[in-house]
């Protein structure tokens with residue numbers, strides 16, 4: 001395997017030379033013998049800051065590939081951490097050994113196991129699950145490996161099931177009855193959290209999201225894990241439904257099951273059952289924001305700053321986002337600009353999920369009034 005040296009954050013690592021795996025001038029990271037995706041640098045950059053807030057003593061990079069995450073966490077987030085790197089691919093493990101050595105990572109253990117095996121053998125205060133596609137096969141084991149008040153992070157790139165476009169797959173992987181709605185980009189992450197909480201409850205544990213966001217073609221989420229059957233029972237009460245009326249455009253996230261639209265009486269479209277609580281912990285976001293100045297060297301510094309500022313404001317609105325294009329289409333009006341809607345409603349903000357979406361505490365009648373007034 002020919003190698004190429006690249007720099008990411010403060011780490012320098014070897015990856016398989018992409019040139020050797022091109023097909024008709026194109027390259028997909030999954031064609032190389034060890035996976036490295038430059039499109040995930042934003043994910044890793046922001047994760048480096050989040051892990052610095054957590055400041056774990058022991059990190060498990062359960063699906064390591066080149067080792068880039070664990071290496072960066074050690075160098076950039078938490079130099080006193082012990083890191084366990086794991087991948088079931090032996091060629092990954094060989095490369096991780098090399099990359100760990102050239103980055104001078106001393107406190108490293110490198111294993112060549114199935115993640116679901118190692119995660120039932122160890123316990124740690126931060127576990128990272130960064131799989132191909134859905135993290136579902138690793139949720140139970142990763143929660144098992146996370147100690148009380150520790151953290152676990154998941155990447156999910158399987159947007160079709162999560163956003164309600166692959167309904168059967170969503171039922172299989174997440175046990176959620178999904179359907180495409182106008183705010184499905186937000187529903188996707190609520191489906192994932194719902195699954196995490198239901199899996200955690202099997203182990204008499206529960207979890208709450210401290211950082212969650214959507215970017216490009218994936219979701220990324222950091223959850224705080226807590227032990228206790230009662231806590232698990234209480235948190236299961238935060239699961240509920242996403243509802244939407246195709247006729248009048250009303251939508252909501254609710255703990256109570258309702259089947260008829262409270263505005264026009266039409267039958268509702270329903271997603272069942274999803275997380276209805278907050279998507280981010282305000283203190284955690286503020287801590288990330290406070291630390292940002294230490295991470296000005298990151299390739300995505302400005303974009304991260306923008307996202308965190310948006311999340312801090314967005315997190316104050318507990319409702320789902322309103323898709324202006326969808327609602328306007330129900331009233332056959334032009335789609336109002338976000339800025340004009342925010343001005344008209346006065347208590348509203350943009351959402352990072354969708355360029356056509358706003359979050360507001362105002363009720364549905366007031367939203368419709370503004371849409372009509374702006375036209």
Ligand SMILES: C[S@@+](CC[C@H](N)C(=O)[O-])C[C@H]1O[C@@H](n2cnc3c(N)ncnc32)[C@H](O)[C@@H]1O
Nearest residue numbers: 035063064065087088089113114115130131132
């Ligand atoms: C998306 S890549 C990880 C990328 C890496 N975390 C990064 O940031 O560059 C997924 C990795 O998981 C490994 N993998 C897949 N299934 C696994 C399993 N059951 N146990 C351990 N490793 C697995 C693959 O070999 C691959 O290296």
Ligand SMILES: [Zn+2]
Nearest residue numbers: 245248261264
């Ligand atoms: Zn209705």
